[in-house]
Amino acid sequence: MRRYFLFYMKRLFLRLLLVAVIFTIAAAGAFAWWANRPLxxxxxxxxxxxxxxxxxxxxxxxxxxxxxxxxxxxxxxxxxxxxxxxxxxxxxxxxxxxxxxxxxxxxxxxGEVNHYVLTVIEGWEFRKMRAAVDAHPALKHDSRGLSDVELMKAIGAPEPAPEGLFFPDTYLFARGSSDLELYKHAYRAMQRRLTDAWNARAPDLPYKSPYEALIMASIVEKETGQPAERPLIAAVFVNRLRKGMMLQTDPTVIYGMGEAFEGNIRKRDLQSDTPYNTYTRNGLPPTPIALPGLASLAAATAPAPSDALYFVARGDGSSHFSNSLPEHNRAVDKYQRGK
CATH class of the missing domain: 3.30.1490.480 (Endolytic murein transglycosylase)
Structure with a gap:
């Protein structure tokens, strides 16, 4: 009986093995057929x-x-x-x-590309975009040696300062294309996006021009921890402008410090006046501080309906928004000082 059982199990195992081999061969054949079949x-x-x-x-x-x-x-x-x-x-x-x-x-x-690509990231400063363009091996570098002002003139832009005026996106181009053409394309893309956002803006915003909305969008871009919070962050800064309050936003201070910024912002940095220090100067800074994306443009021109005047980071990427200074101070104690 035992011998018969072992014989039976051996035959069963061989059959199962054969089925597995057949299945594997069939699957491999089907996969090979798919791999060579037109899509x-x-x-x-x-x-x-x-x-x-x-x-x-x-x-x-x-x-x-x-x-x-x-x-x-x-x-x-x-x-x-x-x-x-x-x-x-x-x-x-x-x-x-x-x-x-x-x-x-x-x-x-x-790498048999029909076009090459360069991706400009939301929140980059223009100098970072320019470094990426300069480093791309497939571009013809006609802008090399030009100052930022000269570059703007070369692409036909009326603004002397390039910051914020180039739309962050992925751009396609053929090998040997002029980098000035890429800059033109990115500049025109931002003009279109900004015009669309400005035309769809909420009523009674405290901006005198689309350029001021662009400045606000760049601040929102740099202040955002959670993408969904962009409209609320924009609302805080819009409410502050309406009340004549200082914006008091660290990213503008950091931008104004330029290469002097070493990674940590100190109290004396907040007190050192520059055109971009929104702790020492009222209103918007003179130019954008980064390249804002579409969501930040939308937030700056259509802020959330909110009376918030303050926000503080919770430490998990999100922010706590407050309508009054006492409420904000309690939030700072809770989330920043650990009280």
């Missing part, structure tokens, strides 16, 4: 932008969002099986109706 596209040809420093999973999602009907999970699996996990390159890629998963991966791994 469905929402249009043909189609251009997909892969952003810099994207993970394999993120690249798969960007391809899918760009109009290539491919499961990002299968894409990630195929990338790892082909050993291209560390080879995927940023850029703009064009695919037509003959594209297969394998050819898509190969094209991105080889």
């Amino acid at each position: 469905a596209l929402t249009a043909s040809p189609i251009e997909v932008v892969i952003k810099p420093n994207s993970s394999v999973a993120s690249v798969g999602r960007q391809i899918q969002r760009g109009g290539v009907r491919m499961d990002p999970r299968l894409f990630a699996l195929l990338v790892r099986l082909t050993g291209h996990g560390a080879d995927l390159k940023a850029g703009g890629y064009e695919f037509d109706s003959s594209a297969t998963p394998l050819s898509v991966i190969g094209k991105i791994a080889r």
Whole structure:
């Protein structure tokens, strides 16, 4: 009986093993068939932008969002099986109706870009954008050696100070394109976004011009811990302007310090007057202090309905908003001083 049982179990194991082998071969065959099968596209040809420093999973999602009907999970699996996990390159890629998963991966791994990309981050100061442009190897650097004022003239912008006037976004360009064309594109993009926000602004805002709204948007961009709080932060500063109160916002002080800022703001920094020190001067600073994104433009021109005049960081990325100084002082004691 025991011998029969062992014989039976052995046969069962072999059958299960055979089924597993057949299943594995079938799955591998199906996967290989899929990897070499033309993909469905929402249009043909189609251009997909892969952003810099994207993970394999993120690249798969960007391809899918760009109009290539491919499961990002299968894409990630195929990338790892082909050993291209560390080879995927940023850029703009064009695919037509003959594209297969394998050819898509190969094209991105080889960097066969139709366009190159440069991503300008929300909240960057212009000097950081300029450093990124200067460092891009695919651009023709016609702005090299120009001062900021000369650069603005070269792109036909009437403003002498560039801060805040370039829209943070991902920009595509062909190899050898002039960096001045990229600056023009980013400048015009900000003008369009600012005009749209200004035309949709709330009534009775304390701004004399769209440029002042842009200054406020840059402050909101630098003060924001939680994206959802942008309209409330804008409301605090708008309420302060209406009441003639000083804005008293650290990011403007830091901007005014320039390269003298060493990472920590001190009491004497708040007391040292510069055109950007909103602890020593009323009203808005003379220029923006960063490149604001679309959400900050919207918040500056349509603040939340709130009477708040103060806010303090809770320490978890969010802020506590107060309508009065005593309430604010209690919040400072609780969240900053640990009382």
